[in-house]
Amino acid sequence: MSTPSVNDFVIKLANVNGTGSASANGLLMKSIFRMGVPVVGKNVFPSNIQGLPTWYEIRVTGEGYGARSGDVDMMVAMNANTYARDIAALRPGGVLIYDSTWPRQHVLSRNDVTVLGVPLAQMCNGAFKAARSRVLMKNMAYVGAVAALLDIDVDVVRTLVREMFAKKPKLVDLNMQAIALGYDYAMEHFDCPLAFHVQKLDNTAGKIMIDGNTAAGLGCVYAGATVGAWYPITPSTSLMDAFKSWCEKFRVDPDTGEHNYCIIQAEDELAAVGMVVGASWNGARAFTPTSGPGISLMSEFIGFAYYAEIPLVLFDVQRVGPSTGMPTRTQQGDVQLCAYASHGDTRHILLFPADPGECFTMAANAFDLAERYQTPVFVLSDIDIGMNDWMVDELKWDEARQPDRGKVLNVEQIEELEVFHRYQDVDGDGIAWRTLPGTHPKGAYFTRGSGHNANGDYTENEAEYQEVLDRLVRKWRGAADHVPPPVIKMAKGGKARWGIIAYGSSDCAVLEACDTLAAEGLHLDYMRIRGFPFNDDVSAFVEAHDLVYVVEQNRDAQLRGLMMLETLIPRAKLASILHYSGEPLTSHFVHEHIKAAARQEQSA
Amino acid sequence: MTSFAKPHINLKHAKRNDLGLTWHDYEGAMSTLCAGCGHDSITACMAKAFFELSIEPHRAVKISGIGCSSKTTAYFLSESHGNNTVHGRMPSVATGAAAANAGLTYIGVSGDGDSLSIGLGQFAHAMRRNVNMLYMLENNGVYGLTKGQFSASADIGSKSKKGEINLSPPIDPVTLALSLGASFVARGFSGDREQLVPLIKAGLKHNGFGLIDVISPCVSFNDHPGSTKSYAHTYQYYHPAVHADYVPMSEEIKTSYAAGEAVPVELHDGGSIILRKIDEDYDPRDRGAAYTQIAERDAKGEIVTGLLYIDESHDDMAAMNKLPARALNTMPYETLCPGSEALAALQKGYR
Incomplete structure (x- = not known):
């Protein structure tokens, strides 16, 4: 656990869902990003429309790490129902911000944290008339207080608010007024800024903040996909929403108003994939976005497409299973389901994007592979990648790139x-x-x-x-x-005895854990798998090490299982590090587990 | 084996259509259904309709699900692409195919098990979407390939070959289609080609979803006394209400129909469907009245047939989705990919 410092700390915001907190929290994060300081944002939300607890975590990381660290240095506790656990989550020495409009005895339950009360409701009730405004503006008021405490540039905040409400300019003043309430209160009552705060940097040049579903939808447009069929399911819905809005921007003929795309909301996932089968069989690039329950339902058609050799592109934005599971929490639980989906001897091509940038490029790859091999191709992202805004390199498109339509006789x-x-x-x-x-x-x-x-x-x-x-x-x-090859990062200073393998959204946590372990003297080589079937690099990497840790976000070590089935790697060479709580993986988790394993080996 | 190749016989004096093709050019592989199966008659009617309409075989697409009826797509139009999909899911594949290329003629072939049990959802939603296709529902009230279980179209009181009596109410595809907003609803009988061929032609030319429910007795499992889907029962209670003839744009409408009885319905392609009322009271252009009449007569055990409802004014799926005249599957990549400059520009919103 590192001590928080300038441009290196975590803010967690505990809210009630349906109160408009998501846009306020997004504003806070984007403001820091605009100050040139890298950020990581994670939205942990309920499967509900209004009233249940929701959390937003913003990691400020001047060094540009991409994962959650696992710490909480500042807690903005806005949900009375979760006070107890939110206060407990705070690191000793951390700062708690709460709405002091009402007496909250239990906020004083910890004497190792700084408690800062801001009368948010009281101030907003005084300033705003409409009931809905009072609820919404409380969020903006805490943004103001946090901005003061963390020295966030108010001009940057104002610019962003203007962009947010570009179509409703009246709301700009209202929101800025709420921000000022919190800001002024904090400046007046607290010692601003705190010891840990934000300082302008230049570490976000050439970067954007985007979620994986938006990027994947855009990738489908760039790949030349014309038919999308889907059935609404969290967390893949926003992928089709994105595809639709990109199509409205780029695919509507300005003269005729005709659509160079067709999006069909199907009656269920069976029909959605059937439509993709029909369109692909007929020579259009077609796809369906879904999540685990959808894959279960689509399995019969997946086997049909495999056997009849029809291209099929499926995006599985994985959520927590089994069954309905926790629909808004993240997991890598569909790896084996997708690898062998459907009855009989079937096996498929899988792609594992690690961030929204790869969602964009792998979306395009998926269509090329599906048409080249005339078979189903799965792009396996997850809620963490699909629905959180990630800081990634600007997306690039090679103008010379032509789609590989495979072997089609003219x-x-x-x-x-x-x-x-x-x-x-x-x-x-x-x-x-x-x-x-x-x-x-x-x-x-x-x-x-x-x-x-x-x-x-x-x-x-x-x-x-x-x-x-x-x-x-x-x-x-x-x-x-022909699937994207593994990315290998060799440890500095010679041959490491141990290796780590990970894939998808675990990448950033593993990269950071490797750095931390190296600083402590434990050097590991790291391979990130990006596709299935595995190429020979996968076996070679394992063979070159005494032991390889496979980091996964599921209970049953599904990728390790695939490696044992599909390669000759000895079982004893693969150890698992498994995280399957539904929250995005933290670098601490990986670090602690490998350190513990190292200790164990030394004592053995 | 479910199919044998049929020898191609080139008959010098065979009748040729406008494309110069003969009836044999519209045939398929040899049927492997039971001798006397109603489905084989329907297959012959479909081939005849395509032949008479002079549709190029390779510009037609045959899609089916699973079951005896679905196998028949192999038995006609051997120069068309066929897709024998999975059970109950033909409509979704047809929908996707039509989205990719609205310029081909789509015919879906299904049965009562495929459409009314496992596939009821897809059947219903294809009608709601008004996919431009003709949907042939070859209806025999029984599962043939699995040896004689009742299907969802079996009537109350109908007896199975083993002597069981069906107690559950039937699903009637025709009234179902009317209630779901289908734009072309017909019922035929495999034993009446004179009626069925013109119905298929009209259905193929109709712009939007066309349903023809064809009573097609199963000679092996449902053609015995006590069955309400047998030849004998169907002949006895069969009641044609409206006859339909397709007339292409190029032909003048013949005046041989008695005034007041013949009603032309104009089609998108410029041709017409001429409705001849056999039953004077019946109006196939009034959805509510059609529904009432059919339901009343069904209750009396009468099987009303013919073109029971038609509405040419509805947009089909392609129009509802504003699809361009050029098929999506031939759209040049340059038209579809916005390019690197657009990519750079759009990312300004993500900084």
Whole structure:
């Protein structure tokens, strides 16, 4: 646990959901970001519309780490129902801010923290008439108080408020008035700024703050996706919302008003994926965003697309399972579900973006892979990546990039053929050529999920059936070198005995833990896996180390399980570090677990 | 094996359509259904309708679910793409395909199990969306491939081959379609090609979702005395109400229909459907009246057939979604990708 200092501390805000706190907390975070200081924001919210506890965590990290640290240095306790646990979460020496309009005896339960009362409700009730304004403006008032305590530039705050309410300028003054209430009160009553506060830096140049679902939706637009079908489900809904708004911006013909896209809200996930199957089979780039429960429902069609060899792009923004689970909490619990979704021998291509930047690039990769391999491709993000704003490098697009539409015969190519057979491996790479409906009479074939031979004809013949099934697995293995390769970060100063493997949203916590451990003298090499099937680097990395820790956000060590199934890595070489509470992983968690393991080994 | 290739016989003097194609060009593989199956007659009617409409086979798309009826998409239009999807999910695949390319002719083939039990949800929602397709529901009241269980269209009191009596009320696709806002609702009988072929032609030319519920007796499991979906029962209670003929734009409407009986309905492609009322009281352009009449006659055990409802004024899915004339699956990438400058510009909002 590090002591908070300038540009290195954590603010946690405990609110009641549905009271408008999210925009106030976002404003606070964005203000710090605009001051050139890197931030990490995590919204931990309930599956509810109004009334349940919700938390927002802002880590101020001048060094630019991307994960939660695990500390809380300042708690803004706005929810009476969670006071007790919120106060307990505060680090000794931390600062508690609460609404002192009402007496709160229990805020004084800890004598190792500084308690600062601000009469937020009282001030807002005095300043604003409408009941809703009074509730909303309390949030802005604490933003003001926090700004004073942390020396956040009020001009920056004002600019952001203007941007927020660009379409409703009347609200700018109202909100600025509320901010001033809190700001002035704090300046007058407290010793501002605190010892830990924000100081302008230049560490956010070339960076943006964006959530993964927005970036993935944008990636679909850049990939040339035209058909999106979906059924609303938290936390993937905002991906389709984003795709829709990007399409409205970029895909509406200015002259005719016609849409160069089609978004269909389906009656359920079975229909959503069926529509994607139909559109992809017909040659459009199509996708569906969903979460774990949706994948469960889509499984029959996923097997159909695998066997009939139809491109399919699925975004699984993972949430906590099993069953309905905790719909607004994060987990990496669908790894094995997606790897082998559907009955019979099926196996799929998986991509693991680690942040919103990779959601954008991997969205584009997913369509290329799906069309190249004519098979389902899953992009597995999670709530943490999908719904939190992350600071990432500005998104880039290579103007020369062309989509890989895979092996599709055009009219001229079909014309030259004597006869077309859908599932023949003419090139020896396991990938057969396909045709699109409407192209040419000679290109017609019958797509079926029932047993078929290389010609595409129905079969119950053993050898014919196996020929197709064997080709499918060869095709899938061929994708190992075409999914994004692992990212390897070797420890400084020679050969490390231990390694760490992680994927997806665990990346930032692991990177930081590696730094901390290295500073303590324990050096580890780190490999981040980005795709499945695994390429040879994965086995080689494990072989080169005595022991490798696999960090995952699920109970059952699902990626480790995949590694044991799909490679010859000895089981004893893989140890697990598992975090599955539903909150985003912290660097402390990884650090503590590896340190404990090291201690254990030394004493053994 | 569920399909055998059929030998292609080139008949010199065979009748040719406007494309110069013969009836054989609209055939498919050999059927493997039971001899006498109603579905085979319907297959022949579908092929005939496509032939007579001079639709290029490769510009048609056949989509089906699972079951005896769904297998039949292999038995006609061998030069069309076919997609034999999963059980009860044909409508979603057809919907997606139509979104990708609205320029092809889509025909979905399904049965009463596929549409009214496992697939009831998708069946209903495809109608709500008014997907531009013809949906053939080959209705025999029984699960054939799994050997004779009642389906959801079995009538109360209908007897199974094993002697069980069905006690649950049937789901009637026609009244269901009327209540869900379907824009073309018809019922036919596999034993009446004279009525069915024109209905299929009209359904294919209708702009939007067309449903034809075709009573199609299952000779193996539901053609015995006591069954209300047998040939004998259907012939006995069969009641054609409105006959429909499709007339292309190029042809002049013949005046042979008696005045007051023939009603032309104009179609988007410039052609028309001529409605001939067999039953004078019946108006296929009034949804409420059609619903009432069908429900009343159903209650009496009468099977009302023909083009029971038509409304050409509804936007289909493509229009509702403002889809361009150019199919989405042929849209040039340059049109779809906003490019790197736009990317740089939009990110100003994220700083």
